[in-house]
Amino acid sequence: MNPVDAVPATPPPEREKLTKKAITADHPTWCPACGDFAVLASFYKVIEKRQLPHENIVTLAGIGCSSRFPYFVNSHGAHFIHGRAVPLASAISLARPDLHVFLFGGDGDGFSIGGNHLDHGARKNIRLTYVIMDNFVYGLTKKQTSPTSPIGYRSKTDPTGAIDHPVNPIKKLIAAGATFVARTHAAQVNHMIQMIERAMDHDGFSVIECLSECIEFYPGAFDAGNPRKGGEFKLIEEKKWDDSPEDETRHDVTDEIAAYRLADAPFPGYFGVFYEIDRPTKNALEQKWIEASRAKTGNATDLEILQKTFDRMK
Amino acid sequence: MSSSPVLPEPAPSLPTGRADLRPEHIRDAVIRLAGNSQDGIQTAGAFLARLAGRSAQDVMTYMTIPSTISGGPSIFQVRIGSGEVLSAGDEADFLVAFYQHSYENHVDFLREGGVLLYDSDQVQPNRDDKRFVYVGVPITGLTVEALGGTAKDKGKNIFVLGLLASIFHLNTEKLKGLIRERFGGKDESIVSTALMAFQAGYAYPVRNLLSTLYEFEPSPRTSDRAQVTMDGNQALAYGLIAGGVRYGAGYPITPWSSVMEILRSEFPKYGGLFVQAEDELAAVSLALGFSYSGSLAVTGSAGPGISLKAEAIGWASMAEIPLIVVNVQRGGPSTGLPTNVEQSDLYQAIFGGHGDSPRVVLAAATVEDCFYTALEAARIARKYSTPVFILSDSSLATRIEAFDEPNLAELMQEPKPDLTPRPTGFKPYPLEAITQHAPPGTRMLEGKYPVVTGLEHDEMGHPTASPRLHAGMTAKRRKKYQQLADELPVPKVHGDPEGEVLLVGWGSTYGPIYEAVNRARARGERVSALHLRHLHPLPRGLDSIFERFRRIVVVEMNDQGLYGHGQLATVLRAQFCDPKIESLTKTDGLTYRVREILEGTFQ
Numbered sequence: 001m002n003p004v005d006a007v008p009a010t011p012p013p014e015r016e017k018l019t020k021k022a023i024t025a026d027h028p029t030w031c032p033a034c035g036d037f038a039v040l041a042s043f044y045k046v047i048e049k050r051q052l053p054h055e056n057i058v059t060l061a062g063i064g065c066s067s068r069f070p071y072f073v074n075s076h077g078a079h080f081i082h083g084r085a086v087p088l089a090s091a092i093s094l095a096r097p098d099l100h101v102f103l104f105g106g107d108g109d110g111f112s113i114g115g116n117h118l119d120h121g122a123r124k125n126i127r128l129t130y131v132i133m134d135n136f137v138y139g140l141t142k143k144q145t146s147p148t149s150p151i152g153y154r155s156k157t158d159p160t161g162a163i164d165h166p167v168n169p170i171k172k173l174i175a176a177g178a179t180f181v182a183r184t185h186a187a188q189v190n191h192m193i194q195m196i197e198r199a200m201d202h203d204g205f206s207v208i209e210c211l212s213e214c215i216e217f218y219p220g221a222f223d224a225g226n227p228r229k230g231g232e233f234k235l236i237e238e239k240k241w242d243d244s245p246e247d248e249t250r251h252d253v254t255d256e257i258a259a260y261r262l263a264d265a266p267f268p269g270y271f272g273v274f275y276e277i278d279r280p281t282k283n284a285l286e287q288k289w290i291e292a293s294r295a296k297t298g299n300a301t302d303l304e305i306l307q308k309t310f311d312r313m314k
Numbered sequence: 315m316s317s318s319p320v321l322p323e324p325a326p327s328l329p330t331g332r333a334d335l336r337p338e339h340i341r342d343a344v345i346r347l348a349g350n351s352q353d354g355i356q357t358a359g360a361f362l363a364r365l366a367g368r369s370a371q372d373v374m375t376y377m378t379i380p381s382t383i384s385g386g387p388s389i390f391q392v393r394i395g396s397g398e399v400l401s402a403g404d405e406a407d408f409l410v411a412f413y414q415h416s417y418e419n420h421v422d423f424l425r426e427g428g429v430l431l432y433d434s435d436q437v438q439p440n441r442d443d444k445r446f447v448y449v450g451v452p453i454t455g456l457t458v459e460a461l462g463g464t465a466k467d468k469g470k471n472i473f474v475l476g477l478l479a480s481i482f483h484l485n486t487e488k489l490k491g492l493i494r495e496r497f498g499g500k501d502e503s504i505v506s507t508a509l510m511a512f513q514a515g516y517a518y519p520v521r522n523l524l525s526t527l528y529e530f531e532p533s534p535r536t537s538d539r540a541q542v543t544m545d546g547n548q549a550l551a552y553g554l555i556a557g558g559v560r561y562g563a564g565y566p567i568t569p570w571s572s573v574m575e576i577l578r579s580e581f582p583k584y585g586g587l588f589v590q591a592e593d594e595l596a597a598v599s600l601a602l603g604f605s606y607s608g609s610l611a612v613t614g615s616a617g618p619g620i621s622l623k624a625e626a627i628g629w630a631s632m633a634e635i636p637l638i639v640v641n642v643q644r645g646g647p648s649t650g651l652p653t654n655v656e657q658s659d660l661y662q663a664i665f666g667g668h669g670d671s672p673r674v675v676l677a678a679a680t681v682e683d684c685f686y687t688a689l690e691a692a693r694i695a696r697k698y699s700t701p702v703f704i705l706s707d708s709s710l711a712t713r714i715e716a717f718d719e720p721n722l723a724e725l726m727q728e729p730k731p732d733l734t735p736r737p738t739g740f741k742p743y744p745l746e747a748i749t750q751h752a753p754p755g756t757r758m759l760e761g762k763y764p765v766v767t768g769l770e771h772d773e774m775g776h777p778t779a780s781p782r783l784h785a786g787m788t789a790k791r792r793k794k795y796q797q798l799a800d801e802l803p804v805p806k807v808h809g810d811p812e813g814e815v816l817l818v819g820w821g822s823t824y825g826p827i828y829e830a831v832n833r834a835r836a837r838g839e840r841v842s843a844l845h846l847r848h849l850h851p852l853p854r855g856l857d858s859i860f861e862r863f864r865r866i867v868v869v870e871m872n873d874q875g876l877y878g879h880g881q882l883a884t885v886l887r888a889q890f891c892d893p894k895i896e897s898l899t900k901t902d903g904l905t906y907r908v909r910e911i912l913e914g915t916f917q
Contacts, residue, residue, distance in 0.1 A: 022761060025763075025765075026776060055754070055755055058754045071767075076755070076763050077764075077766070078606055081625055081768055084595055085599075086596075087595075087599035087600045087603065090589075091589070091599075091601070091602070091603025091604040091611070092603045092607045092754065095604050096754065099607075099755060117596055119592075286582075286587055290586075290587065292582075293582035297583050305583050305584060306722055307722050309580075310552070310722065313543055313544050314540050314542055314719070
């Protein structure tokens, strides 16, 4: 069975335009003014703009406030367990090249309980887009320290201030082998849309860290990156390869060391694409192996292949 | 299929036998090869098993592997029979000892009058012990002589195979064919070296040292199907393929690993994929992702790995996603006895979930049954959209049996994801019907797309904490297993349908239990056996079977527990509240001997 066989023939021509209304599902259960609303709105915008076949959109999540995302998008979706959404999404991506796999989650889900899966999804370069809404705190369980909480942050589990060195998501992702790593801010809708679009166009494991404020347990956490709150939204200037003198100082997104250096900038740091390279996806490599294995059997039927195996055991 | 038995065949190249040899026709022989794991005794033993299978003899093997990283004492035991072979044998008729420690550790397993075949370059037996027939052959020296010094210790296994071929008058052409198949494709010199070693062993006048000429009786087998020879993990893997499973994920752990190794190479031939995951949690999550995407998938492990998968299996119960979970059991808990056998994960399989999360649990009884259990697991998982456990164990995983080739043309399943558009009114979680999901890529004509979820939900999959809905959905998830129980066949009693004692078993104890029943009945005991494949839910009608016996003895390889009963015995006592259900258990990490069951039951 070839997974591609599973895809129905060309979609019916009378397909209606995919409107925001058509992809909107339950009203979000997030607190009013939560940063995640803006992420959801940006995602709706991207879907509307790109007009993907409705049934081929899959939204997936683990556990956390932001991981409620699939309920708010009217698409096929799954709300999985804490930390394991990357392997779940990986299988869907590997088995079904016809689908657009979007994964949403938070910092606890992605960098703490799911940290190992994030590394391996990145190294295997599985084709999917993962938006991590990073609020520096556990919100659903009501204010415990998260893997990205800064040192000194007072939570219910660190009443005198967090003492553990926080994860640097961008460095972690680059080190693990992610082939598209970007950072954005939930108060910058246009930038978010740009990043999501570039991520979904990337053939590989694309991750966006999106600073998304928890209005309840860490208000003002990301004001330093928000010009409307007196902060600075420092964009990464990417190289245009135009041989101009200005280009000398711009960022080469294929330069791993330069990306590391950018990721080390003090908070609130830079926003934009840190790292983007082409490396064969596991999807492509496995497909190649499947095709070679099929060819070796002479494209025999399933019954013929198994029968041949049993003949060898007589 | 060859209809000729292993024996007899003319062997003109043999040294002329002594005229005083007493011919003995044997129905059954237990041959134990004892050496070190790097000696290739498994390879030699497997040749014997394959030969027997090819010759329509019944065969069963048993092996121990040290859990050390490389080397260590190891045995491979082959039992070849002209009738039905149910167990690997309580005692050996032939012991082949490669080393002094092999002789010392295993000589007690040799029956009185049995033959000790030993490497006289390595072993000095106590010949004052008059119970055995001593046959010393300088195996090491003769192998080096035949192959040259560079062979070192390699090739002794094949030399011994040649000796055994001569003693048992085995079909040498078939054996040489098997050697060519096994070593072919590699360096051609490997095949010729192996054949040289075989020929050297075969030409050695070993029959001069024996007082009896051994010959197998022709097999009474009547089946018109060819026999296939394989181990339990192979049968399980190919059963999954026949059942239409094309996707899966796993993480290496003894004794499950060979299942995933087979599937990793086999699935792509069928257009599918098996992924080696970073850990057990990722493995089960990947498998669930494959199943969600529309193709039933498999994951597996041994007990410790299943513990790690437990949370995700709970999600499968709640979200109602089909999944096959294989547990090739070993001695536990924790790292326990990684290369020994135990049936101590039954509770884990049935009750190992959080919340009310019933699941289906099946257990395979023999190597052949591994194939059919996998096939049935796939069918149940799809029909009831549920996780299904397959319990195997390390003895089934590694032992080789010959069995009738399954009718693949009849059994082969090739389901594809069902992406037909779903009509208006589609509910992912209907209260009054069994869930059948619409995989992603399916058009929903009403325009409403389903989210599968681990949160309690309403019929559309929306999260809810409604008391009425949690009660209703919990009942919905339970009822499908009750419906499954209704359709399960009532298991058949082996022996008379009524009597004094009913031995009840599950999993790999099938063989020794049935052999114990056969032996006890032959001496007049009124004893029967009942073997369960379906452990959760239990089939209907067990109570009326139990009624017809005075004692019910449940035989298991696990501990008697705090209250004196093994794991299945406890489940049966809870279900039937019947105080006559007794328990016979053991925890030595070894398969049951027939004698242990008989003594445990009647003393």
